[in-house]
Amino acid sequence: MPSAPKRLRVAICGAGIGGLTLAVALSQYPDIEVEVFEGATTLSEVGAGIGIFPRPWKIIRMLGLERDLLMACEMKPTEGPVSAFNIRKSDQRAGFIFTTLITKGMMMQFHRADFQKILLAHLPKSCRVNCSKRLRTYTNRPSSPTELVFEDGTRAVCDVLIGADGLKSAVRRTLLTERANWMQAQGRWQEAADIGACIEPSWSGTIAYRSLIPAERLRATAPGHPVLTTPTMYLGKHGYLIAYPISHGKLINFVAFKCRHDLEHTEFAGAWVGPGDKSQFADLFAHWEPEAQALLHCVEKPLRWAVHTVRPLRSFVCGPTALMGDAAHAMTPHQGSGAGQAIEDAYILATVLGHPSTTRETVPRALRIFDEIRRPVAAGVAEGSRVNGQYFSLAVEGVDFDRYSGKQLWDKLQGMHAEVVKNWEWTWTTSVDGMMKTALRMLEAPI
Ligand SMILES: Cc1cc2nc3c(=O)[nH]c(=O)nc-3n(C[C@H](O)[C@H](O)[C@H](O)COP(=O)(O)OP(=O)(O)OC[C@H]3O[C@@H](n4cnc5c(N)ncnc54)[C@H](O)[C@@H]3O)c2cc1C
Incomplete structure (x- = not known):
């Protein structure tokens, strides 16, 4: 029997911690079809450790990942x-x-490969993860699906494109280039230049x-x-x-x-x-x-x-496309929070996309809510991390x-x-509950 048509087809570009967490979070919504496109030939996280602080850990627990992750480490999460x-x-x-x-x-500490393995194990069969699919660019046309173009010449379509493709994000490149071109066409040269300056990462x-x-x-x-x-x-x-x-x-x-x-x-x-x-x-x-x-x-x-x-962006979204994780806000690692922030993005993105009020027509509104909630938080964390890096190397002014x-x-x-x-x-003193409540309030407010 043919399955019921899906409310939304979401393409996630990038199968790092951010992209896979989003895929797991979206799997709670059976009327959303999820497909992941990963540029690498195989899924293998870099051989290194990763620490997850209590705030994103709460999301891990809500997504049902805690039990398996605990089996991969010696630690037991504590509240005190x-x-x-x-x-x-x-x-x-x-x-x-x-x-x-x-x-x-x-702070829960893991081998990245263990973390990735557990995320993959929690994906339902219906979620396809395609390797060797490196996105080159995409096109958004009004009232048409978004078309993805891969380096191997193949194409795919979706209703929502999420750029979880890390520091050198191809989604960010296309999104910001289009916006800069638009600004230029309006004669807004300085804004176009400011947007263009965020395309390339900065050392x-x-x-x-x-x-x-x-x-x-x-x-x-x-x-x-x-x-x-x-x-x-x-x-x-x-x-x-x-x-x-x-x-x-x-x-x-x-x-x-x-x-x-x-x-x-x-x-x-x-x-x-x-x-x-x-x-x-x-x-x-x-x-x-x-x-x-x-x-x-x-x-x-x-x-x-x-x-x-990534220099602070003016927006993470454009129409039915959004950036998340390092693609949106790659930061220094001095608060051990880049992946945690990607996990927070994933959770809020899944909340706004999964909400019953979100349809193909209202996706841009849902993504704007994600942007409004997540962008200031991530920017604050990035700046805090930058300053921590100075303290840890004893570079204190005066x-x-x-x-x-x-x-x-x-x-x-x-x-x-x-x-x-x-x-x-x-x-460790705040939680994502406030963000979550704000997202729901905004989604349920009259348009
Ligand atoms: C030294 C160091 C230590 C760190 N320690 C911590 C820590 O303890 N805790 C913490 O929270 N964070 C830490 N971080 C930060 C954390 O590693 C990143 O923020 C996090 O991995 C970002 O996840 P992501 O999924 O957004 O991006 P990524 O992990 O970069 O994943 C992006 C994925 O997209 C794929 N991709 C790229 N381009 C394309 C394309 N064009 N098409 C398709 N796929 C593509 C890539 O192959 C990759 O699989 C650390 C970072 C560093 C450098």
Whole structure:
């Protein structure tokens, strides 16, 4: 028997954490057809860890993903205060813990591949995930379906296109180019130029070196190293290290950040992501404390990642097309929140698209509600993350930490930590409930 016609056909471009979470969230609505188009030949997340804070974790729970994700880690989510990270000052021979980041509920830490596998396992059979389908461009015509054009020359149609295609998003390129052209045609040259400037990502001045260290290797090098059990951040001038156990303690997720904030928005020469070499960052950390050295000693074949961001957009949507996740607001990783923000986007997008008032005709309105709710939140998180990156590399305006010692140094570090917490606590003190209520109120308001 032929199945009932679907209310909406949604195409999701990109099968990263954002795109797959959206596909899972939309699968609650049987009258929405979902098809995912992924440019890569296979689905394989980069071999690295990912942390999810309490605010997006609540969404994970609501989407029914919690039980399976918990089976992929040692951690149990808690509601009360927990120590998330020990934070050390490490750019000296004798480093010391100067604070512990206390969060309400813990940051859940995973191997990205495990996370992706679980998202895929939760997709219904009706949701097709097509690999080797790299979007080149798309066209929106009034009263016609959106047409997607792939690099291999094939095409597809949909009622709603969601660009979850990451930092170098092809959907963002088409959406912003069209809007800039339109502005130009209206003689609004400055606006056209401002929009055009957001098409290409911008270098943050920071390079991340990521590696997964086998816990056995660290144990052999430094028996009882605190990172085997305790997430830790090692701060110093011009960079920092972050390390925590994942995969039932078998691996240590390690990232070294080399920060040149003065180079923000300059062009990064060379490939943005590629194999790295310890020699590219060892110099910066050469005089750091032994605990940091032990980690650096265990790093093999790091992946080098020039951290790029997307400049704040004036809108994430245009007609029946929307951007989400890194495609919309790629941010620095200094609040461990880029994927969390993609998860929040997915949840609100599914809410507005799934709402019974949303039809093919009213999709643009639903997407504008998504934009109005999510864009300011993501922009605030991106800015907070940028500032955190400065604090973690001890770049605090008016404070030269080298000039202080003893109680004075301690007080300066405490002052900085207080700012970090003020900046970061949104992710464990607030929830997505408010956004959700606003979305429903707006959807149910008379047009
Ligand atoms: C060092 C580092 C550490 C981080 N740590 C954390 C953390 O602890 N917690 C956290 O929340 N976030 C963290 N982030 C940020 C997080 O990784 C990203 O924000 C998140 O992965 C974005 O997900 P996404 O689905 O939007 O994009 P992506 O993960 O980039 O997925 C995009 C997908 O689209 C595909 N694609 C691209 N172009 C096309 C095309 N033209 N057609 C079809 N498919 C296409 C890609 O192959 C990819 O599969 C970190 C980032 C970095 C760099």
